Amino acid sequence: MTTVGVRIDRTGRLFFISYARPSGRNLGKEKQFYKDLSEDVGELQGREVGQYPGFMDFNMKPGTIWSPELLEAVGHCQVLIPLLSRSLTTSEWCAKEWHAFSLRSIQAQPDAPEIGSRFGSGILPVLWTPMNKTRLPKVIGTIQIFSPADPDLADLYEQHGIYGLTIEDKEAYRRVVWELAQQIDLLLETYHVVPGRPEVDKLLNIFEEPHR
Numbered sequence: 385m386t387t388v389g390v391r392i393d394r395t396g397r398l399f400f401i402s403y404a405r406p407s408g409r410n411l412g413k414e415k416q417f418y419k420d421l422s423e424d425v426g427e428l429q430g431r432e433v434g435q436y437p438g439f440m441d442f443n444m445k446p447g448t449i450w451s452p453e454l455l456e457a458v459g460h461c462q463v464l465i466p467l468l469s470r471s472l473t474t475s476e477w478c479a480k481e482w483h484a485f486s487l488r489s490i491q492a493q494p495d496a497p498e499i500g501s502r503f504g505s506g507i508l509p510v511l512w513t514p515m516n517k518t519r520l521p522k523v524i525g526t527i528q529i530f531s532p533a534d535p536d537l538a539d540l541y542e543q544h545g546i547y548g549l550t551i552e553d554k555e556a557y558r559r560v561v562w563e564l565a566q567q568i569d570l571l572l573e574t575y576h577v578v579p580g581r582p583e584v585d586k587l588l589n590i591f592e593e594p595h596r
Contacts, residue, residue, distance in 0.1 A: 399425065399568055400461035401440040402481045403512065404471035411442055413550050414467075417561065424565030429572070450584050458484045459581045463568050467512035467546070468529070473521055479591040482507070482523065484582035486590075491576045501570045503528055506577040510564060513545040521591040532563050 399421075403414060422436040431437055439457035458464075464485040472478045490506055510530045517525065532538045540549065540556045549557035 397437060397439045397457055397461050398429065398572060399438040399463040399465055400457050400485070401438060401465045401467065402478050403467040404469060404475040404478055406471070413547055414440070415442065416550065417546060420558065420561045421565055424562055425568050428565060428569040455581060460579045462506060462577050463571050464507045466507070466509045468509050468515050468524070469513045472512070473524065473591055476589045479589040480587040483587050483590045487582065488580050489578045491578065493574055493576055496574045501567065501574040503567065503571060506571065506575055508567065508571065511541060511545040513547050514543060523590045530564055530567060532560055
C-alpha cells in the first residue's frame, strides 16, 4: 500500500451494495436498508438531502449484460458492501462484482486519521442473514466481516443478520446501520481505492474456490 497525495471525489458515489436478488418476494427490505444507509453516510459526508452517496442496482436481472452505470459504479465506488447470505455465496454475478472490485489497488489517504479504520480493505461484508462463517467461500473468509462494537448488539446481529433485525428488533437494526455508516465514513478517510474499469470477459466466479 502506497501513500499518495490524493483525495476521493466527494461528489461521486462512495459505496456499492452487492446482493443476491431474492426470488418470489419484492425488494422492500433491501430498498429500506439502502435508503437508511445512504441517509446516514450522506449525513456523515455532508451530502445534500436526496443526494444518495451509494449504488445499488434494483433493475438488473442475473445473466444480463453489464450496464454502463454498473461498470462505472463497480469501478469507481470506494467501498464494496456485499450482503452475505446463502444466495450471495452461490451467485456468479455477485462473485464477479467482488472480483472486479478486488482487482483495484488500495492506497492510504495522505491525511488519514491517526486511528484509522480497523478494516484493512475497501471490501466490507455484512451479514444480511445469519451465516455459518466456517462454510463461507475462501475469498470471503479472508476478509474481516463487519460487526458492531457493542457485544450485545453484535450478538443480535450475528443471530438475525440485518434482514432478521428488520423483523425482530427495528431499534437494533437502526443502530447497526448507523455503526456501519460510521465504518464506511472511516474507511473513506483512511483509504483510497484507485478507480479502474473492469474487463468483464476476464472476471471470474471467485466464490467457486474451496471453502475455508
